[in-house]
Amino acid sequence: xxxxxxxxxxxxxxxxxxxxxxxxxxxxxxxxxxxxxxxxxxxxxxxxxxxxxxxxxxxxxxxxxxxxxxxxxxxxxxxxxxxxxxxxxxxxxxxxxxxxxxxxxxxxxxxxxxxxxxxxxxx
Numbered sequence: 001x002x003x004x005x006x007x008x009x010x011x012x013x014x015x016x017x018x019x020x021x022x023x024x025x026x027x028x029x030x031x032x033x034x035x036x037x038x039x040x041x042x043x044x045x046x047x048x049x050x051x052x053x054x055x056x057x058x059x060x061x062x063x064x065x066x067x068x069x070x071x072x073x074x075x076x077x078x079x080x081x082x083x084x085x086x087x088x089x090x091x092x093x094x095x096x097x098x099x100x101x102x103x104x105x106x107x108x109x110x111x112x113x114x115x116x117x118x119x120x121x122x123x
Contacts, residue, residue, distance in 0.1 A: 008117030021095030046105030
């Protein structure tokens, strides 16, 4: 099982980025998908999670209205659209998948992880 992120980079505040995560097999369609981020010295936090089976989406408060999580119809790719980026969004972003269709958006509930992609937002 492999998850591979792409789309990170260096942008200015106010700009946008779209992260992608390609999964081997139909993994993304199996349960809950999520995007997490981790800054130096901080815990890995759930940014956005989505369960297609139960139609549930979660967004961390600081990204509500700016970030959107989605997946393609084939179930092989998931996305995180990030708009109006802020310097505090700077972190390594990870995609993850849980076999639980109602997983909470917390690290311990996810089974498979990508290696991460760096997002840096300059002021």
